[in-house]
Amino acid sequence: VQLQASGGGLVQAGGSLRLSCVGSGRTSSTYAMGWFRQAPGKEREFAAAINWSGGSTYYADSVKGRFTISRDNAKNTVFLQMNSLKPEDTAVYYCAAGGRILVNGNVVQYYDIDFWGRGTQVTVSS
Numbered sequence: 001v002q003l004q005a006s007g008g009g010l011v012q013a014g015g016s017l018r019l020s021c022v023g024s025g026r027t028s029s030t031y032a033m034g035w036f037r038q039a040p041g042k043e044r045e046f047a048a049a050i051n052w053s054g055g056s057t058y059y060a061d062s063v064k065g066r067f068t069i070s071r072d073n074a075k076n077t078v079f080l081q082m083n084s085l086k087p088e089d090t091a092v093y094y095c096a097a098g099g100r101i102l103v104n105g106n107v108v109q110y111y112d113i114d115f116w117g118r119g120t121q122v123t124v125s126s
Contacts, residue, residue, distance in 0.1 A: 001025050003117030005095040010123045011085055019080040021095030021117055029073035031098045034058075034110050035080045037091035038119070044094065048080060049101050049110045058101055058108040063089075085124045092119035 007019040019035065034049030048069040049058045057069050066085075071078040078095065098114025 001031070001097050001115045003095045003097060003115055005093065005117045005120040008093060008120030008122045010125065013085060013087055013124055013126050015085050015124070016081070016083045017085065017122060019082065019093055019095075019120060019122075021078045021080075023076040023078075023097060023115075029076055031114065032101055032110070033071060033078040033095070033097045034099075034101075035069065035078075036094045036096055036110075037089075037122075038094070039088075039091040042091075046108065046110050047093070049096075049108065050078060051101065058103065058110070060108065061106065082122070085122075087124045087126045090122060090124050092121050094119045 002024045005021045030052050032051050035047045036044050037047050038044040046060050050069045050071050054071045066083050068081040095117035096113045099112045102109040
């Protein structure tokens with residue numbers, strides 16, 4: 001599976017962006033998919049994930065209530081709608097497919113990722 005992310009850009013604090021990630025090659029519609037992000041000087045961190053059917057979604061506490069993940073399996077595409085953006089959301093956002101999702105209390109782990117896309121830069125100005 002090849003993943004192509006798009007939709008990043010520069011936005012003012014409080015604004016919105018919508019990221020898209022299109023999967024090609026072997027169908028991605030049977031995989032869990034999600035988004036990670038990496039800010040300058042920091043480790044890559046989980047942001048959001050969605051199961052293969054789209055029936056279950058998972059979020060990091062830092063984005064819960066502001067970001068919404070969704071998918072269109074007919075188009076092999078996953079979306080991340082980002083609202084009420086903050087400067088601390090500035091990062092390179094990476095699309096992921098495959099792997100496992102584990103929920104332990106309020107902590108979501110999305111790991112053993114099978115496929116990564118190239119990142120798309122999101123910059124939020126104050």
